[in-house]
Amino acid sequence: MLQWPRKVSRLAILSNFGTNTSIRYFNFRAMEPIKQTEDRSEGRGPRGWDTRKRQFQGGRGPKRQKTRKEKPAKEGSNDEVLLADVRALFAAQKLSNISNTSNPSTISNIPESTALKDEDSLSVTIDLASWGTTSVDLEVPTINNVSTLPEPFTEIDVKVVEISSTGDGLALHEPSNRIYVVPFSVPGDIIKAKVIKHFEYEHYSLADFVSVVEAGPLRDDTRINCKYFSTCSGCQFQMLDYPTQLKHKKTIVEKAYKNFSELPPELVPLIGDTIGSPLQYGYRTKLTPHFDGPPGYVSKHDRMKGARLYFKEVPNIGFMGKGLKRTLDIEDCPIGTDAVRMGMKRERLRVGEELEKYKKGATILLRESTLRVQNDDERASKSIPDTIKVATPSHTDFKSCITDNNATSTEYIDDFVFTNIAGSFFQNNNSILPTFTQYIRDHILPPPSSSTDPQIKYLIDAYSGSGLFTITLSSLFTSSSGIDISVASIASARENAILNKLPESQCTFIAADAPELFKSVTYPKDETVVVIDPPRKGCDESFLKQLLKFGPKRVVYVSCNVHTQARDVGVLVRGIEDGGVRYKIESLRGFDFFPQTGHVEGVAVLSRVEISKEGPNAAE
Known part of the structure; x- marks a missing residue:
């Protein structure tokens, strides 16, 4: 079978091969075959050029500029995901596809994406002798020059x-x-x-x-709820009804596991319906608008002498335009909570009044924080300036907007309270968090059975942050441990455990990198479940290897990037060769933390399969 080079550029046009010719060249610029000189004893190359002397460059027109090489897409990035979708669409539309036939001498529709680029002539070469044939018939599709x-x-x-x-x-x-x-x-x-x-x-x-x-x-453009839609890069789906958005996000998860897990279809269960957000607008508890520095340029030499640029007028304050390298002036954002939107208007005015303080551009933090008082507290009947008051039968919440990155924000998830450094990471849609954490509570333990296997008693929360999963799941376990590389996040997690009245014997936190996790925790693997919630880049190889060698009974993988999640879950399902275990996928489902956008969170629940007991194909 012909092995096409991976790097690609042009289509081969090969036809009418003679019995003594093993390679044919085609010049795509001239759109004509290149005559090949067979007598190389005189120092002439395969194109008839004299290789014994430097070729005369005059009279050939202007020097051809080298094509700028396109950088490969980063793993799990939007570019890589988009490229996978584009290639799949081509295959579905049959615009460009290799046709494998029983006759190795016939190739139809060779895709441009599989041809080898010759930097000088944009030609393609094929060794026919390797096929055991001397002629090839091609049906050549339209060339996209x-x-x-x-x-x-x-x-x-x-x-x-x-x-x-x-x-x-x-x-x-x-x-x-x-x-x-x-x-x-x-x-x-x-x-x-x-x-x-x-x-x-x-x-x-x-x-x-x-x-x-x-x-x-x-x-249906009547659904659009923002005057900046179609220019701002924040939202993509405001013209779609919400059920259609959820259906599409289920498709995102399906394609992620098809394109990035490297697993056969039989090892990937049906994807569950995407769980929607109770709020489709007014849900984001954090926004970060920004503004660019003053226009102009000051050299490094002049800056050292104290020269600087000044704002002559209030700059655009907002978010990046879609496909643009400039900031749009955004006065309001309807996906932000009422407190965040109020803070955005206030901060826009403040920047205009304090413009002389800024030497360059800046990013503005807008983080919602909640003060909760019980209704029998006299404060519940009062008003607090610059807050949004939300009353319930049992308590009253006063929601404000914090703009100091180092201040402390407070959030309530059901009856749990969480404090965080305002500029640090915490989920940005509180309305879906009760449903989200309850789903994980319902699936983190195995279904009831008559098996004599040990019960799961211990929880390891990798990438724990300020303790969302460690704390909300702690009542299910004898002991829970959270780990995070951020010392500040671990400090917040320990404070949150105290606020939620969890003793250290039940809930502990360790400041360490995730790959060091299994050196710090001594839970028995047969009684342990691990929750993983890594950043968008996913887990690194060393962590996955350690996880497989430790071999906890169950794994719950939460991800804000279902494509890197699919890649990592594929590793866990395949296992490793030098000992350890492998896993099978029990369930996959998306959660819509960001309505009106193309983002979806994924939750994968996995259970351990002992290779030694059930053989290497047990997961299948």
């Missing part, structure tokens, strides 16, 4: 066929057999889009949303 594609900033009409896992629409432009990535669009839309950039070797292009030429059946 970038020079024939629409120029940047040209406006074109495209039809959107699906939404990518990044939240952007994927549209087909039939004249060029090319996919355009268009934000703020949904399947069925015909969109006027402005071409921004062509990715020559990946068969897709980026475009900006201009307008809706014809709305598809899923689109």
Whole structure:
């Protein structure tokens, strides 16, 4: 079978091979075959050029500029996720596909993405002798020469066929057999889009949303609740009804495990329906608008002499524009809570009044904090300036907006209280957290059975932060331990354990890097469950190896990036060769922490399979 090189650029056009010819060249710039000189005794190369002397460069026109190499996408990044969706769409649309036939001499529709680039002639070579044949018949699809594609900033009409896992629409432009990535669009839309950039070797292009030429059946622009939608990069789905958003986010999880887990389909269970947020607007308890520095430039030499730039007017304060390297002026954000929106208006005024204090741009923290008083407290009947008052039958909450990164914020999840350094990480949608933590409580222990296996008594909470899971799950276990690399987060977690009246014998916290976790905890593996909630990049290899060698009875993997989660879960299911265990997936489900956006949180529940007892294919 022909092994196509991984790095790609151009299609091969091979035909009419003679019996004495093993390699054929084709020049894609001239669109004609290159005559090959067989007599190399005279010092002539395969293109008929004399290799004995330096070639004359004159008369060949201007020097060709080298193509800027495209950097590979980072693992688990939006670029990698988008590329996987683009390639899958090409396969589904049969725009570019290798046709494997019983006759090795026939290849149909060789994709441009599988051809080998020759930096000088953009030619492709194939050794026919390795096939045991001397001729190849090709059906060559349309070649997407970038020079024939629409120029940047040209406006074109495209039809959107699906939404990518990044939240952007994927549209087909039939004249060029090319996919355009268009934000703020949904399947069925015909969109006027402005071409921004062509990715020559990946068969897709980026475009900006201009307008809706014809709305598809899923689109209803009367649902849009923000005047900045389609320019601000914050939201993507305000034109969709909420059930459709949840359905799409289930698809994101499905595609993540299909594209990134490297697991056969039979090892991945059906994905559960995405659990929605009780609030679709007004849910974000943290926003971070920013503004850029004053325009102009001061050299390092002049800065050392004290020279500086000054703001001549109040800069744009807000968020990045979609596809732009500039900040939009955002006066209000409807996905923020009432307290955060109130704080945003206040901070915008303050920056304008104190502009002379700023030498450069800045990021503004807007973090909600809650003061809770019982209704029999006389404070419950009073008002507190700069707060939002929320009364319930048992208590009254006063919600304010903190802007100091080092201040302490307070959040309530059901009857649990959590304090955090305001600038540190904590979940940003409190409305879904009770449902979220209850789901994990319901699934962290195995289903009841008549088995004589030891009961799970211990919890290890890796990447514990300020103790959300350690504390909310602690009542299920004899002892729970949380670990985090951040000393400040561990200090908050210990304080939260005290606030929630949990003794140290029941709930402990350790400041250490996650890979050092199993050196610090001595729980018996058969009685232990591990909760993992890593950052977006997922778990590193050393941590996964240690986890597999420790081999806890169960693992619950919570992730804000289902693509790196799928990659890591694949490692846990496959196991490692030098001892240890492997796991099988019990359930997978998404949670919608960020309605109106393309983000989804994932929860994977895994149970241990002993290779020694059930063999290497036990998980299957």
